[in-house]
Amino acid sequence: MEATTSNGKFKVIGTRPIRHDGIDKVIGRAKYGADYAFPGMLFGKVLRSPHAHARIKSIKTDKALKLPGVKAVVTAADLPEAANRLEQAGEMAINPHYLSMNILARDKVLYDGHAIAAVAATSPHIAEEALKLIEVDYEVLEPAMTVDAAMKPGAPILLPDLRNREEGDKQTNVAQHYQFKRGDVEAGFRAADYVVEREFNTAMVHQGYIEPHNAVGIYNADGQATIYCSTQGAFDVRSLSAQVLGVPVGKIKVVPAEIGGGFGGKTTIYLEPLSVLLSKKTGHPVKLVMTRSEVLRASGPTSGSKIKVKMGATRDGKIVAAQVWMAYEAGAFPGSPVGAGAMTILAPYTIENLQIDAYDVVVNRPKTAAYRAPGASNAAMASETVIDELAEKCGIDPLDLRIQNGVKEGSPQVVGPPFRRIGFIETCEAIKNSDHYKSPLSGPYRGRGVASGFWFNAGMQSSATVNIHTDGTASVVTGSPDIGGSRASMAMITAEVLGLPVTDVRPLVADTDSIGHTDVTGGSRVTFATGMAVYEAAQDAARQLRERAAKVWEVKPEDVELHDGVLSLKEKAEGKAPMTIKEMATKLARTGGPIIGRASVNARGVGPAFATTCVDVEVDPDTGKVQILRCTIAQDVGKAIHPSYVEGQMQGGTAQGIGWGLNEEYFYDQKGILRNTGLLDYRMPTCLDLPLIETILVEVPNPGHPLGVRGVGEVSIVPPPAALANAIYRAVGVRMTETPMSPPRLLKAILKKRAAEETQSAAAD
Amino acid sequence: MAIAVIPALLRKFTDGKERITARGRNVRELIADLDRQFPGIAQHLLEGDDLKPSVAVSVDGEIGPGGAMEPVGDESEVHFLPAIGGGVEK
Numbered sequence: 056m057e058a059t060t061s062n063g064k065f066k067v068i069g070t071r072p073i074r075h076d077g078i079d080k081v082i083g084r085a086k087y088g089a090d091y092a093f094p095g096m097l098f099g100k101v102l103r104s105p106h107a108h109a110r111i112k113s114i115k116t117d118k119a120l121k122l123p124g125v126k127a128v129v130t131a132a133d134l135p136e137a138a139n140r141l142e143q144a145g146e147m148a149i150n151p152h153y154l155s156m157n158i159l160a161r162d163k164v165l166y167d168g169h170a171i172a173a174v175a176a177t178s179p180h181i182a183e184e185a186l187k188l189i190e191v192d193y194e195v196l197e198p199a200m201t202v203d204a205a206m207k208p209g210a211p212i213l214l215p216d217l218r219n220r221e222e223g224d225k226q227t228n229v230a231q232h233y234q235f236k237r238g239d240v241e242a243g244f245r246a247a248d249y250v251v252e253r254e255f256n257t258a259m260v261h262q263g264y265i266e267p268h269n270a271v272g273i274y275n276a277d278g279q280a281t282i283y284c285s286t287q288g289a290f291d292v293r294s295l296s297a298q299v300l301g302v303p304v305g306k307i308k309v310v311p312a313e314i315g316g317g318f319g320g321k322t323t324i325y326l327e328p329l330s331v332l333l334s335k336k337t338g339h340p341v342k343l344v345m346t347r348s349e350v351l352r353a354s355g356p357t358s359g360s361k362i363k364v365k366m367g368a369t370r371d372g373k374i375v376a377a378q379v380w381m382a383y384e385a386g387a388f389p390g391s392p393v394g395a396g397a398m399t400i401l402a403p404y405t406i407e408n409l410q411i412d413a414y415d416v417v418v419n420r421p422k423t424a425a426y427r428a429p430g431a432s433n434a435a436m437a438s439e440t441v442i443d444e445l446a447e448k449c450g451i452d453p454l455d456l457r458i459q460n461g462v463k464e465g466s467p468q469v470v471g472p473p474f475r476r477i478g479f480i481e482t483c484e485a486i487k488n489s490d491h492y493k494s495p496l497s498g499p500y501r502g503r504g505v506a507s508g509f510w511f512n513a514g515m516q517s518s519a520t521v522n523i524h525t526d527g528t529a530s531v532v533t534g535s536p537d538i539g540g541s542r543a544s545m546a547m548i549t550a551e552v553l554g555l556p557v558t559d560v561r562p563l564v565a566d567t568d569s570i571g572h573t574d575v576t577g578g579s580r581v582t583f584a585t586g587m588a589v590y591e592a593a594q595d596a597a598r599q600l601r602e603r604a605a606k607v608w609e610v611k612p613e614d615v616e617l618h619d620g621v622l623s624l625k626e627k628a629e630g631k632a633p634m635t636i637k638e639m640a641t642k643l644a645r646t647g648g649p650i651i652g653r654a655s656v657n658a659r660g661v662g663p664a665f666a667t668t669c670v671d672v673e674v675d676p677d678t679g680k681v682q683i684l685r686c687t688i689a690q691d692v693g694k695a696i697h698p699s700y701v702e703g704q705m706q707g708g709t710a711q712g713i714g715w716g717l718n719e720e721y722f723y724d725q726k727g728i729l730r731n732t733g734l735l736d737y738r739m740p741t742c743l744d745l746p747l748i749e750t751i752l753v754e755v756p757n758p759g760h761p762l763g764v765r766g767v768g769e770v771s772i773v774p775p776p777a778a779l780a781n782a783i784y785r786a787v788g789v790r791m792t793e794t795p796m797s798p799p800r801l802l803k804a805i806l807k808k809r810a811a812e813e814t815q816s817a818a819a820d
Numbered sequence: 821m822a823i824a825v826i827p828a829l830l831r832k833f834t835d836g837k838e839r840i841t842a843r844g845r846n847v848r849e850l851i852a853d854l855d856r857q858f859p860g861i862a863q864h865l866l867e868g869d870d871l872k873p874s875v876a877v878s879v880d881g882e883i884g885p886g887g888a889m890e891p892v893g894d895e896s897e898v899h900f901l902p903a904i905g906g907g908v909e910k
Contacts (some may be wrong), residue, residue: 140873
């Protein structure tokens with residue numbers, strides 16, 4: 056794999072230093088959430104629903120409380136009612152009312168695994184035993200497990216008070232309807248020479264982070280609480296926990312631990328308020344850690360979906376109309392990423408006539424959470440396979456069709472505003488010119504597919520401080536938990552601005568009391584927005600260094616420059632030799648005291664991301680198993696600060712997209728009970744399933760960022776399922792419209808095609 | 821005067837019109853002017869004196885972090901978009 060980036064005018068940015076936190080992680084010294092321990096600490100466990108849908112008639116905790124070692128039991132009766140309003144938390148809006156109902160069920164349980172009560176005891180085993188002594192009397196109800204089941208007339212209603220704008224006062228499972236319209240869709244289809252219409256179903260999948268959710272809560276007698284946990288957003292944990300517990304935000308401090316993966320799934324809360332509640336009741340620190348089964352049953356996966364796409368093109372390959380209907384499983388409470396799905400599904404293309412209708416539907420499954428480009432992979436599975444089919448009908452190379460219709464600067468987005476400088480076409484051209492695409496693929500049951508994807512990326516709020524130490528080294532402090540190498544990037548930006556070696560800059564992730572508000576690590580926003588704050592904080596430190604040197608030299612600050620870590624006068628003067636930052640640092644006390652550069656941003660200038668993926672597969676026609684032979688992704692990454700970590704993001708997202716496309720699914724039985732609650736049965740790809748994923752970094756700098764940065768963390772997960780479907784079609788001639796395209800599902804499609812061919816052949820004879 | 825682009829599902833309040841000329845130095849004033857022209861539309865965009873949490877605004881192609889306080893120029897194009905995710909119990 057060859058890096059195509061160069062650092063051009065930069066000294067540090069664009070290079071590949073070893074990550075500052077690497078050694079601690081390699082030798083096991085890094086502290087993850089479950090590693091925290093405190094004197095007198097108790098252990099918590101959560102009682103979860105064995106039913107997909109049931110009314111709770113009563114809960115009795117007396118027997119559990121009598122078990123020796125048990126110190127407290129909490130139920131929903133211990134929680135106040137939280138506000139019924141939407142709040143933005145990362146890429147997903149969250150309603151604290153529903154969030155609280157998810158943390159502890161009220162009068163109904165709404166999915167298998169829904170939390171009902173929590174116990175604190177002197178050991179995890181005693182806590183587990185105590186769960187068995189809690190008596191819950193249920194009235195079991197019929198579940199609605201899919202959007203089809205939940206949307207049909209007479210469907211079981213999950214939330215009796217849920218209403219939407221269009222159905223008036225009628226009880227419903229449809230929480231929201233979004234619509235986007237442009238031009239005249241009917242006229243567009245009339246002008247089309249070819250029309251393709253398909254219906255798709257995608258399965259609910261989980262982010263699959265290795266580290267389960269965890270929290271240690273410590274409630275002090277003075278009313279202050281501290282939470283140690285694995286999270287993508289310490290400030291979000293603080294504000295959401297405060298709302299669920301009914302306490303002021305300032306009463307809670309959150310210390311973010313190292314994080315063993317999140318991918319969007321750790322942008323909300325589950326155990327955190329329970330740890331505080333149990334600590335308050337017992338007077339001890341309380342630790343809760345989910346098992347893998349709990350993670351799969353009761354944390355937030357992403358939506359399964361049903362999507363219908365109709366698209367028309369003229370003979371020469373111009374896409375003239377598109378119509379989309381899509382419904383996403385929100386889980387037990389409103390808030391699927393269907394709005395994002397609707398805004399991404401046609402985003403790579405300029406289509407004059409379009410209509411998209413999107414529905415957010417509650418079902419008896421765990422409440423969905425964000426997952427890497429939420430909602431976009433399902434959407435692209437549908438639209439990008441239809442695009443492929445149109446290209447085939449038009450007799451045009453699928454990449455050329457994308458280039459012909461692709462968006463560029465000034466093209467309108469689905470939601471209306473025009474794109475600024477973007478690099479979609481460049482990603483298609485990069486794949487077209489790649490060694491992979493130019494290499495012939497031969498052999499039976501082999502096929503090549505391509506697909507593209509879009510993600511908005513986010514800006515939001517970030518804070519940073521840059522401290523100049525007395526030896527001329529620096530530390531950079533942010534509030535962004537590091538889930539993809541962002542510490543290294545923050546240190547590199549600081550080093551670049553100050554002209555220091557990157558090893559002289561120490562990056563830190565602070566708790567909520569030690570840095571200004573910083574939104575969640577999500578939306579591919581950290582290197583963009585926190586990087587912008589770091590850039591400005593480093594500039595602030597540089598400005599102060601110039602002022603101090605001016606004081607030493609008794610000149611005006613504007614006469615001093617800082618270049619490559621050396622302060623000097625713009626015009627040489629006798630007796631005023633240039634000083635390194637290290638030399639200047641020894642004079643800080645005499646020139647005004649310590650230097651702290653600081654900045655906070657609510658970042659503008661977000662640059663969206665596009666990616667195009669090419670994959671070669673070989674299908675076993677007797678089993679339906681898909682072997683990936685080669686896979687290449689080209690992504691517009693803006694300016695790559697640390698190319699290795701950018702490549703890592705591209706490879707990681709692609710691997711997850713492959714898992715989503717080929718194997719992963721939540722498998723519920725007839726009663727709505729999850730049957731694959733471990734990683735042996737929930738089949739994520741391993742290194743044995745994947746080739747080396749080749750990466751092409753397309754660097755189209757984002758004009759909205761001082762360093763050209765655009766988010767890189769998410770878009771790579773969008774194209775793989777569709778690229779695989781297109782490759783499978785070329786390998787065995789079947790158009791797959793369901794994910795995962797697992798062996799049984801693909802084999803069934805192959806056998807159906809074979810039977811149809813045999814029937815046709817017999818009829819011809 | 822700025823151009824306000826109305827989301828598809830709110831066009832029933834604007835006689836089906838997608839693009840409406842409106843006046844305002846910021847998004848809040850622009851919505852007030854829209855509401856003068858098409859009474860009732862403001863309640864679908866504003867909650868108190870800010871945008872509804874389910875609504876985002878783009879001014880001249882930039883999602884405005886200022887919400888209802890986002891400045892609007894004489895020739896700005898303002899789009900109202902759904903914020904991602906959501907759901908509120910009535």
